[in-house]
Amino acid sequence: MESKARVIFHIDMNSYYASVEMAFHPELKGKPLAIAGNAKERRGIIVTCSYEARKFGVKATMPIWEAKKLCPNLIVKEPDFDKYRSVSKRMFEILKSYTEWVEPVSIDEGYMDVTEVEGNLHPLKLAQAIQDRLLDELQLPCSIGVAPNKFLAKMASDMKKPLGITVLRKRDMTHKLWPLEIQEMHGIGKKTAEKLKKLGFHTIGDLAKAPELTLKVALGVNGKKLWERANGIDRRKVDPESVNEIKSIGNSTTLPTDTEDLHTLERVLESLTDRVSKRLYTRGYVTEGVQVTIRYFNRKNTNRSMTLARPMYKTEELLPYVKKLFIENWNEDPVRLLGVTATQLVDKKSVTQQLDLFSYEKDEKDYKLNETLQQLYKKHGKSIISKGVDKPK
Structure with a gap:
């Protein structure tokens, strides 16, 4: 990592609901599994699925009937939210055993500021240790993004799944981040992406190279924020209390x-x-x-x-x-x-x-x-x- 930079991890559990079910039911491991409501009915919708199912083209938002057409051997289970919340609590307890600077974002992802973690363990070795421990103790795979700020850490964790560990430095942005399509940038939704494309911004690099004023005029305060993110600027701190604000x-x-x-x-x-x-x-x-x-x-x-x-x-x-x-x-x-x-x-x-x-x-x-x-x-x-x-x- 760059000297004096913060070391931020973004922990993103892979196919969380499906992975939890496999942890509780080992016989499901290695099989195409989907979590869906109204699992016994064709009109049910896929919430998430295992990577084995994704190989057949099964994905979230897909009706069960369509998914089974692509993958006839697909196993479909109803969600168990109490179980998912319970496992999530255990997952965050493991993360907090390394540092108090843990910020939950949702049931299956969160940020860690590991800059001051005792032992001076290299960030990559620390990330590997955390990933291994979650896999060993909870049988849950995760991807970890390692970066100097939250935005870059989030983008990094999305780059390799499952079980990826990706480092994204500011100096890596021109070849790792800027070529990506604008809609792949964290913080840009469908409507904003459409608006940016109409303005001629098709990649994250286009956004980064644009005059900041142009984006402020087009999108207001959010335009300035997106310009900063595209240039690797994110001043937000990892805040353990953010969920209680x-x-x-x-x-x-x-x-x-x-x-x-x-x-x-x-x-x-x-x-x-x-x-x-x-x-x-x-x-x-x-x-x-x-x-x-x-x-x-x-x-x-x-x-x-x-x-x-x-x-x-x-x-x-x-x-x-x-x-x-x-x-x-x-x-x-x-x-x-x-x-x-x-x-x-x-x-x-x-x-x-x-x-x-x-x-x-x-x-x-x-x-x-x-x-x-x-x-x-x-x-x-x-x-x-x-x-x-x-x-x-």
Whole structure:
């Protein structure tokens, strides 16, 4: 590494869900495996697949029927999110045994600042040791990018999969990074890539060589940031506390008069949930938890929360859980104030693909939720709760 430069690792687990399943079921190793919702149905969507399956052309977002057409021997399993979260926790514990400077980005990737790691072990030997340990203790393969900053480390980890260790220095950029297509640059989505191509920028090198002002005019603040990244400039530090910077997003309202009218309370919950949903969207977060606050006429408070099955932010997804919490914990006394809070926030960018692909879970989760709602109907009557708004945001 260059002298006085930070030494940043980006750890990226390879085919994480499929790899976890293989770790728990060794008989699956070496076989074409896909993780998909509605695994027994043709309309199910592939979330991820093993490298053995990829050799046949199987990939994420592909319907099961199409995947099996390409790979008749494809093994398809339903996802087990509790297991994936549990293994992820163990994975990050291993990373933190090397340094406290570990920043989780999502369930299967994170950054490490290993500049001050004791022992003065060469970065490549340290990366190899970490990779070997994850493989030995968890049976999970990973790729590691080694670079002087987070952006270059992220780009490096994508260059060799599975089980790759790639060093990307600033002096390597002209031949390793700049020839890549613009859409391969971390931080550039489909729409931004299309806009840049219309402006004549087709490679990362085109972006790096462009006048900074041109990009600022075209893309505003984001244009300056992308220009800096393309030139290997990234001042962000590895921040172990970044996931806790914003812990919750909530809204509450005091009712005009204390009320025990179920219809009124239901409408208030819908309005509050919609406002929380909009704030989540605006700030770029999804939530893995939700909390409901009830303040009664005598100013006594009740706060109840629950963890969601998957990250979400839309009103129609959150509302059934909000209403379930309220109905199960309301003592039927007059209510003075209601509050809805999204907890356990996650950066939407880190789970964008999951949000797009996990919609298949909706049928199963709605079925379980409807069973609970039916029990509540029997106890309180049908007017107590409705499933949610029909119109998507």
